[in-house]
Amino acid sequence: MPSMENEGSDVSRAEEIKNQANEAFKAHRYGQAIDLYTQAIELNSQNAVYWANRSLAHTKLEEYGSAIQDATKAIEVDPKYSKGYYRRGAAYLAMGKFKEALKDFQQVKRICPNDPDATKKLKECEKAVMKLKFEEAISVPESERRSVADSIDYRTIKVEPQYLGSKIEGDVVTLDFVKKMMDDFKNQKCLHKRYAFQIVLQMREMLQALPSLVDINVPDGSLLTVCGDVHGQFYDLINIFELNGLPSEENPYLFNGDFVDRGSFSVEVILTLFAFKCMCPSAIYLARGNHESKSMNKIYGFEGEVRSKLSETFVELFAEVFCYLPLAHVINQKVFVVHGGLFSVDGVKLSDIRAIDRFCEPPEEGLMCELLWSDPQPYPGRGPSKRGVGLSFGADVTRRFLQDNNLDLVVRSHEVKDEGYEIEHDGKLITVFSAPNYCDQMGNKGAFIRFEAPDLKPNIVTFSAVPHPDVKPMAYANNFLRMFQ
Template structure:
């Protein structure tokens, strides 16, 4: 019969396995059992504290702020000399105050931020030195806007209002899953997360070419937050969407949501560069964005990944009324489309993020076969080479923010798809940008 110390070691080893698979709750439980059997082993306490810490970080990322706060307090209590835990606790307390403040002032069924906005009577001063925008988007305006953004300038707030309102109307009328074909004389470029890294997006356009009648684009969510130029990217993508509504596509990502924007920088950036109304207009537009794009009946492009139920089909996505649910919440089809991730092991497992789940190669294989797809294309995660083909090539991740947040030495990537529907992967490096740090810490300090 095993001794108490041997049984404790077994629980510790099982806890390590749970920790490695991001099952923080199981890891905490197993380390606690090890401590109960052998309270004199310091490693068990430190392992449990790390499990609490990792779970707290996961809760923070998905804005379960109260749960995160509880775990950080536990870590600080059990490891009072852990400076990182103390710092995270202080940040988490700010998040809790901020989230609860906005929940307290939110009004259900509030009128649109566009209500009462009289664009016709809004005057652009004579000293505005940029190209003027009329009732339709033009290539000339976009070219001028690009140069202004490169030089640290803004466009007039009237034009911001016009762009966001026009695009909200366009995308609201699109299907939850847009279905498109690539013409014989055209190509489609699929881009992943850009996260406010405007100058890296300019490098992507330099390498791949600007959107045109024959060069379609699809941006697969998470174009705002974290980086310092989220408004510039959002306005640029929206301007192209207004100019080319039938050949420029935008999917919603998990960062095109209110709670994420309030914590990870976009709301604060909108208010600093323009005003609160601009953020509210963008928020309404994000809720109207499609959740997926079906390319040639071969590739399903969506931000996160697949589903907790094998019975989900493309028809279920088609039928999903995204307008009835402005924010994705913590469960359901919309949440899974925005939040899930692939894993190498078969089956499904707990999410390392703490929301959604992870899906294995067998899940991807069944989904593709049941729906007649060659592969799914998703984003949502950093890949060191900018992209990765997983699950026997049926799950493809593309990430377009090189040197993510100025701290990860990853490349960016994009995918070209021609009329033959063959995938061509392109990698690119980050380029220099003005010395402005990512905005997450600024957003946390706003309250």
């Protein structure tokens, strides 16, 4: 039996470590904070505060599955600890699970009936659930749904004489147009709806014709640049083009999903990427990320931003076009590029990915879900996802997938990294993330990878964030979520 003295010293040591963890948290070093809270928990697992604090740090890293587990543990340790319910409610909310969040906020209100903050959050959550129920009630079944594109004829939209922004002459998107549009965006000017419709509708047709897995051929001596998440950080996207050249047939890019949400210049990012694709289809390849989906866009700002800068019709149109984005790419039959990661079963072949019917919102399980949501883990085998969707997979899973498909390397995105990238799984897996100082607070670098054929050795370039106009990340996000920022 441990002596009383030992127990006492463990408790006070745990408290010291918790204070260090709190300092790391305040400095936005969330990974370090999690490690320290873990040490505190190992010394004293009966303190609900440690679990709730670690839950919040997981939330900051978008590890909502782990956040929910820790908050649940805090509640088990102390069923009257309101912050346990509060943290769990916030994590459910971030996953779009409004009904589960509502139950937790009702519990917070029961424990703290006079807390004005709890009252306000509960009201907002009730509104969100009511809205959801209403939308479910009026929604048209998938089988009866008509494409919103059928109701749009952009040619009939008049361009007012006072509009001085960029214009598409006729049907062809030119480099001059794209450059002028990007300049206008830099100066926070909008693109006329007529031309925005023209670009997105042209994009829809182009993407619809592509397979779910796209093969990219890079000729010997030529380059392909792979970028990770951009997340609405338009000014950092412009910086990538300044560092590495504009997309063209000779300088092609692959953007690996999560173009939108969180950053408040998502409309500018998506129209720029789409316009380059319209200008020259082989200049830019685009993959779907987990944020190219209705449920994420509703919460993390893209839907609100589109409403504000364009119109309600565009909300529907983008949702539809996002369903047409390919799910993965293979470069020269050697490098597999996907937004999230690998699978819950062995033996998945490239032909299985090609065969996925991707024209839908991402399901909550199966190959498509795992491609968009999974993450690597440092130990072998498979584990539950820290996000609560998809799974974690080890180096052995990566190795088998590469062997089964005669590939050399997996490149994925989906996770913020301090240096903008991370090489894992014995050098067989690289994460690349291209949104520096993510959400204006993570302090990370961004990165992109240049692959030159024939050897396709990854040449990683890192870069820092550049200034942007004073519009905060999540400025257009769901009201309710903004309360937790």
